[in-house]
Amino acid sequence: MTAVFVYTDDMLHKLFHKLNTGVLIALTAVSYLALAFVVYFIFREALPLFSQVSVWDFLTGTRWMPVDYGSGTAFGIFNFIAASVIVSLLAMIFASVLGLGAAVFLSCAASEKIRRVIYPFIDLLAGVPSVIYGFIGIVVLLKIFLKVGVHTGSCVLAASILLSVMLLPFLVSSCSETMLKMKEHYLPGARAMGVDYWYSVATIVLPSSFKNILLTMMLAIGRAMGETMAVMMVIGNANLFPTLLGKSETIASVIALEMGTAVADSPHYHALYAAGLVLMLLVFLINTGIAFLRNRLIRKEA
Amino acid sequence: MKLEVKDLSVFYGEKQALENITTGIPEHMITAVVGPSGCGKSTFLRGLNGLLREEKGVTLKGEILLDGENCSSLSPDDLRHKIGLVFQTPAPFPFSIKKNMIYGAKYYGLRNQKALDRMVEEKLTQAGLFDEVKDDLNKNALKLSGGQQQRLCIARALTVDPEVLLLDEPCSALDVKSSAAIESLLLSLKSSLTMVVVTHNLAQARRIADKVIFLYNGKLIEEGTADQVFDSPKDPITKDFLAGVFG
Amino acid sequence: MIRSRLVKIWAYASFILIAAIVVFLFAFVFIKGAGTISWTFLTDIPRGAVLGSEGGILPAIAGSFLFTATAAVLGGIPAITSALYMVFFCKSKNMGVLFKSLIQCIAGIPSIVLGLFAYSFLVKDLGLGRCVLSGGTALAVMILPFIEVRAEKAFSEMKEQVIHSSYALGCSKTYTIFKLVLPSCRGELVSAIILGCCYAMGATAPLIFTGGVAFSAVPDSLAKPAMALPLHLYLLIAQGTTSLPTAYGTAFVMMAILLISNMAATLYAARVRKK
Numbered sequence: 001m002t003a004v005f006v007y008t009d010d011m012l013h014k015l016f017h018k019l020n021t022g023v024l025i026a027l028t029a030v031s032y033l034a035l036a037f038v039v040y041f042i043f044r045e046a047l048p049l050f051s052q053v054s055v056w057d058f059l060t061g062t063r064w065m066p067v068d069y070g071s072g073t074a075f076g077i078f079n080f081i082a083a084s085v086i087v088s089l090l091a092m093i094f095a096s097v098l099g100l101g102a103a104v105f106l107s108c109a110a111s112e113k114i115r116r117v118i119y120p121f122i123d124l125l126a127g128v129p130s131v132i133y134g135f136i137g138i139v140v141l142l143k144i145f146l147k148v149g150v151h152t153g154s155c156v157l158a159a160s161i162l163l164s165v166m167l168l169p170f171l172v173s174s175c176s177e178t179m180l181k182m183k184e185h186y187l188p189g190a191r192a193m194g195v196d197y198w199y200s201v202a203t204i205v206l207p208s209s210f211k212n213i214l215l216t217m218m219l220a221i222g223r224a225m226g227e228t229m230a231v232m233m234v235i236g237n238a239n240l241f242p243t244l245l246g247k248s249e250t251i252a253s254v255i256a257l258e259m260g261t262a263v264a265d266s267p268h269y270h271a272l273y274a275a276g277l278v279l280m281l282l283v284f285l286i287n288t289g290i291a292f293l294r295n296r297l298i299r300k301e302a
Numbered sequence: 303m304k305l306e307v308k309d310l311s312v313f314y315g316e317k318q319a320l321e322n323i324t325t326g327i328p329e330h331m332i333t334a335v336v337g338p339s340g341c342g343k344s345t346f347l348r349g350l351n352g353l354l355r356e357e358k359g360v361t362l363k364g365e366i367l368l369d370g371e372n373c374s375s376l377s378p379d380d381l382r383h384k385i386g387l388v389f390q391t392p393a394p395f396p397f398s399i400k401k402n403m404i405y406g407a408k409y410y411g412l413r414n415q416k417a418l419d420r421m422v423e424e425k426l427t428q429a430g431l432f433d434e435v436k437d438d439l440n441k442n443a444l445k446l447s448g449g450q451q452q453r454l455c456i457a458r459a460l461t462v463d464p465e466v467l468l469l470d471e472p473c474s475a476l477d478v479k480s481s482a483a484i485e486s487l488l489l490s491l492k493s494s495l496t497m498v499v500v501t502h503n504l505a506q507a508r509r510i511a512d513k514v515i516f517l518y519n520g521k522l523i524e525e526g527t528a529d530q531v532f533d534s535p536k537d538p539i540t541k542d543f544l545a546g547v548f549g
Numbered sequence: 550m551i552r553s554r555l556v557k558i559w560a561y562a563s564f565i566l567i568a569a570i571v572v573f574l575f576a577f578v579f580i581k582g583a584g585t586i587s588w589t590f591l592t593d594i595p596r597g598a599v600l601g602s603e604g605g606i607l608p609a610i611a612g613s614f615l616f617t618a619t620a621a622v623l624g625g626i627p628a629i630t631s632a633l634y635m636v637f638f639c640k641s642k643n644m645g646v647l648f649k650s651l652i653q654c655i656a657g658i659p660s661i662v663l664g665l666f667a668y669s670f671l672v673k674d675l676g677l678g679r680c681v682l683s684g685g686t687a688l689a690v691m692i693l694p695f696i697e698v699r700a701e702k703a704f705s706e707m708k709e710q711v712i713h714s715s716y717a718l719g720c721s722k723t724y725t726i727f728k729l730v731l732p733s734c735r736g737e738l739v740s741a742i743i744l745g746c747c748y749a750m751g752a753t754a755p756l757i758f759t760g761g762v763a764f765s766a767v768p769d770s771l772a773k774p775a776m777a778l779p780l781h782l783y784l785l786i787a788q789g790t791t792s793l794p795t796a797y798g799t800a801f802v803m804m805a806i807l808l809i810s811n812m813a814a815t816l817y818a819a820r821v822r823k824k
Contacts, residue, residue, distance in 0.1 A: 395714070
């Protein structure tokens with residue numbers, strides 16, 4: 001590996017030296033162009049819809065009839081938005097209970113050695129593809145729900161539970177990092193006063209990490225909303241307002257399920273892009289909110 | 303004068319770190335820059351070889367002449383080729399000793415393996431390190447002791463044959479024995495090099511310096527031969543500093 | 550005192566539960582899938598009236614690697630140059646903040662939306678059709694911020710004096726980057742790219758309508774459609790229980806690839822650090 005690296009690196013350097021920084025800047029620009037391209041294409045394909053349906057009807061309507069089978073078309077994604085938000089919110093709450101606990105364990109109970117062994121496993125968990133979660137959700141989780149008496153087993157709760165497991169690695173690694181910093185910062189002082197170790201963890205480390213944890217949890221919601229496969233495979237995919245044990249459908253699942261059959265440039269096609277646009281804007285909104293809050297909450301302290 | 307500094311001012315954003323420094327660095331001598339911490343010693347040194355320009359939010363004013371030629375007419379790379387710099391804490395590259403040594407020479411086009419080997423031996427010998435490491439040149443440089451690492455960094459700076467070598471508190475991270483080794487190394491290099499050493503160690507400045515520049519709050523307070531400055535300082539601030547009133 | 554005990558119990562219990570989930574995930578897939586794995590399964594094409602009821606998954610394995618390689622090249626190179634630009638070239642603080650938030654924006658785009666983008670831009674507008682290049686581009690945008698963030702972290706953690714030592718020898722930035730920065734950070738870079746590839750290899754949503762086609766052969770060019778492992782698994786599950794053994798086998802292969810590449814990344818980074 002090393003030998004190969006050195007060799008190619010030598011050749012690349014000669015090449016690069018001639019072309020110099022221009023190439024580097026051009027390649028860097030590609031990253032930012034990518035963002036511009038994505039935003040442009042989504043907008044371009046989404047906007048034609050709104051000559052047929054008003055934005056308000058699109059966002060608040062509950063009828064979704066993209067192809068005319070005699071009773072006319074309807075494009076209302078209210079239930080999908082509600083499902084995306086509620087499933088993500090629930091998943092974040094479930095994941096926080098476990099994730100924060102594990103973060104406390106890793107930052108305060110585990111030694112440096114254990115941490116170094118555990119972190120790669122968290123990375124590993126983060127790498128498990130969502131379709132695998134969906135698969136296990138179907139063959140394990142839905143069976144349980146079916147036994148308990150939920151019709152077909154598919155429901156919002158199952159989707160939230162599955163999604164919460166997917167959020168765990170992110171929550172654990174990000175929160176334990178914060179707590180570790182807080183522990184190193186405050187705990188020596190508390191220990192010097194002879195206070196019980198776990199008491200000081202509960203009264204100092206946790207509260208002082210609170211703001212960062214809050215931001216991480218919000219970030220997790222944003223990530224959860226974009227998640228497609230696992231949720232789609234266990235949520236039942238019916239255009240209903242989400243209830244805990246009922247079926248529902250998220251924005252991402254609508255797109256994934258219907259994009260294959262939508263005729264290019266038909267209203268259906270534009271509606272799916274508009275749904276994608278709404279999803280993207282929702283996530284951007286959350287992320288901007290986080291950036292704003294971070295400035296308010298954390299910079300002020302420092 | 304090897305280097306002439308005219309009205310050098312440096313700003314970090316709004317804050318002025320150096321005010322109108324005018325001085326000269328004599329050829330084939332060791333010039334020591336002394337002063338209390340935060341007086342602008344390191345800034346002065348980095349200003350000399352243009353490294354300051356790499357930092358964010360720094361503005362430089364004034365002129366620096368190398369052999370009478372304005373440094374701003376040289377490209378930054380050429381300037382640094384002629385004026386080398388060694389940092390306070392040893393900063394070897396995370397490679398083998400040999401790779402550290404041939405890094406710069408390769409940049410200047412030396413590819414011949416035998417010539418490279420010869421160069422490595424010559425420069426390491428100059429830095430007094432060759433006998434200690436000749437058997438494991440492929441050892442990672444980070445495994446050397448602090449003093450050895452610092453001598454390696456000096457040897458590395460010599461590999462590109464600079465005309466001037468700037469050293470930023472080269473001994474402050476080292477023990478007494480390693481410091482002594484570096485001091486004698488610097489004295490032995492005097493015949494071929496012009497050196498500027500920033501130091502907070504007055505005894506060291508006295509031992510090695512031919513010329514001393516005293517900086518205080520970004521201003522040049524006093525300069526002269528080591529004897530002049532140490533034995534009969536003219537400025538009251540210099541007197542207080544040498545007497546250990548502050549620093 | 551009760552509170553401190555509760556926190557302690559909570560911490561230990563959550564950790565044990567999460568550990569149990571990790572063990573269960575891998576054990577379940579490996580135990581259930583082991584029976585399906587055979588040489589034929591890995592090297593045959595899918596057969597049978599119903600997809601995957603007989604035969605193997607070779608096209609999906611080959612397709613996955615091709616999709617991932619495309620994404621790694623298209624996404625990895627701009628990611629690393631962006632990181633280099635941020636650390637070594639960008640001198641304005643405001644621009645740095647702007648670029649950083651743009652990268653975060655890219656990271657925030659849901660992967661399904663990237664699929665929509667690739668469809669309208671590459672499949673439809675450029676007329677590439679469903680192919681490896683279209684799907685790979687969507688994946689590339691997906692892993693770009695993932696690699697960029699890690700690369701930037703590795704670069705900015707290098708000691709400033711080490712880099713300035715190279716400048717002080719009169720070496721140019723380009724030389725410093727290629728001969729000092731990249732070799733010094735190769736552990737972190739290689740592991741970032743490997744983890745990014747794992748991420749791309751597991752993604753399904755961007756491929757559904759941009760590059761994946763059922764029953765496709767082993768792709769021989771980037772302009773051909775291909776099957777990918779996660780998409781294959783999804784299609785197998787979506788058609789009911791007839792192909793369940795094949796589904797377990799496919800999941801086994803995916804998890805095995807994930808496990809091996811993660812181990813390789815960790816070990817390589819550790820080895821470089823030790824040296």
